[in-house]
Amino acid sequence: MNDPHDPGHGSSPAAWTGVTIMLIGATAGTLFFWFDQPLLVWASSSLLVIGPLVGSFMARAGYGVGGSKTKVNH
Numbered sequence: 001m002n003d004p005h006d007p008g009h010g011s012s013p014a015a016w017t018g019v020t021i022m023l024i025g026a027t028a029g030t031l032f033f034w035f036d037q038p039l040l041v042w043a044s045s046s047l048l049v050i051g052p053l054v055g056s057f058m059a060r061a062g063y064g065v066g067g068s069k070t071k072v073n074h
Contacts, residue, residue, distance in 0.1 A: 012070055013063040018055025022048050 025047025032040035062069035 010065055012059070012065045012067065014055045014058035014061075014067070015064070017058055017063075018051045020051075021054055022051035025051065 025044045028044035028047070029041050032038075032044055058064065059067065061067075064070070
């Protein structure tokens with residue numbers, strides 16, 4: 001039942017880091033919107049752009065799925 005050609009779900013340090021940065025940005029942006037702080041809303045929205053960039057750079061550095069610096073999948 002376990003397909004050896006299955007690419008997986010992207011569970012890697014690079015993916016988790018990128019998503020965490022984006023979640024922090026979305027949460028902070030929502031709170032700042034609620035408190036009527038437009039400058040901070042825009043500042044936190046920049047994290048939605050930075051998150052995927054960090055994830056991509058980490059994947060290229062070997063922290064992506066099947067990367068040289070990650071543990072072997074079990």
